[in-house]
Amino acid sequence: MFVASQSKKYLMDQGVVMMSENVLAKTTELNNGVKMPIFGLGVWKTNNSNAANSVFTAIEKGYRLIDTAKQYGNQPGVGAGIQQGLLKTGLNRKDLFVTSKVFNGDVGYQAALKGFKDTMNQLQLDYLDLYLIHWPVDGRYLDTWHALEELYHQGKVRAIGVSNFDTERLQDLMAHCDVTPAVNQLEFNPLNQEKDIRQLMQLQGIQLEAWSPLGGGESLNEPTIQKLADKYHKTPAQVILQWDIQQGVITIPKSVHEKRIIENSQIGNFELTQEDQAEIAKLDQAKRSLWYEDFAWHDPQNPNGISDVIDQWDDTGKFLPKNK
Template identity: 45%
Template sequence: MKTVKLANGIDMPVLGLGVFKVEEGAELVSAIKEAIRLGYRSIDTAAIYGNETSTGQGIRESGVPREDLFITSKVWNTDLGYEETLAAFDETLRKMELDYLDLYLIHWPVEGKYIDAWRALEKLHKDGRIRAIGVSNFQIHHLETLKKHATIMPVVNQIELHPQLTQKELIAYCAENNIRVEAWSPLMQGGLFNNPVLQEIAAHHGKSVAQVILRWDLQNDIIVIPKSTKAHRIAENMAIFDFELTPEELTQIDALNQNLRVGPDPDNIDF
């Protein structure tokens, strides 16, 4: 699995398995074990997903040494705050039965709460319990606010990103500040599979629309975590390293942008 180097020097796989909305249980355990068997080394979960226990089980049962895997989770909005975030992190490790995380993220930029939560992440990082710390769904102004208080800047910003929400300005800002961008909902929850532009590009390469989108991410230096529990989809999502999109095709895909979100607007969080 190809990796990129984060600002703090550690390597992160460019492709991972997301487990959003996958319930606890055998299906999730099986999906994680299959992904790792196929060569995935990055698994992304979150406290709010309610599946950290099964995620940890799948990781342990994979047979791959823990140090060869890259495991991410996120602190939820109701646990933002210094002591609350420390306690939430302990609970995440307890559920996953892990000694440390590779990456821990603040899930949403809840105004008035994420600065104290970030102080907790910095402590956990300095204590060696997290290898890297970052944020999710942060816009430029959130990152600018954080910069005024942080002693360690985020190395990752995980955001909703797909061909109809390209977020070019935010991506440029992150690049200038050594923050790697990671895309959640990269396939727009299946909403792009019938797009004629993407279908034509996919046909030209003998690939699926999903593979074209994921390849577009990689060629834009975006880390990507597509979600699936189906073995053939997990395998398909990994088969994106044997072709390359042309500059013209990348431009065609960029032109699909409509600033269209399938998730919440980070500036209007009401949960």
């Protein structure tokens, strides 16, 4: 087993660049000048109780970016975790960067404005740092965007953006918007690198944010990732997350376990070489786990059909972090 000094010498001998930056303190500047943490916590497929605990733990351990959505059905838990995290750490609301998303059942101008109020009530907040259109519901996303523009101009959200927009829909939105989206949140991981739309986003100054950055765990088992984990003395997850950061991608891995929440953020002390990044780039299969055809609203015969089902969880109803 390597001791710390031996491990560092070994890595330097192997041509590994050692870093000292805390990834939780690193930010990127969005196209409207707002600074956004480049690394944070996601809570998809997390019930309210676990969301409250994971958000509380993340804030306590230094995370400042929290990402949720009405679709996830856990905004009340996230809100409770935020309030308890602020209380425990002595931080202020302005120290956090909170993102939520317009629910598919709330698309359209008036519905989106009402949905925003619901989200604020559930999160126990009076403004959002970033508000995204969760999915581009055909025939509705332009009106929804105009609602987000109004919220932005009113100062109720600091930045607005989209999620899961492909090239065609993003170009359509850009042709009809007054405010350029600041972010497009996409499924992004070694097996799905979204190379085409990233070129368009770079031209427009739109920041890529990765959901499912670990590819639902499938990427972790790739031999290339395993080999690099051995080389850098890191976990496969840490290798992938560091690769995301070096790509300039905002990254929000989900976990409900304190050990994993801490471990995921411990990626500021190494840097992948260009050759290693190129090896990961070769893994791209454009392999999405969820796309338009998986939703009832994406029906060519009924483009305005909307699925209004929110994820439901078997909760106790008590969202406060346990034993805190």
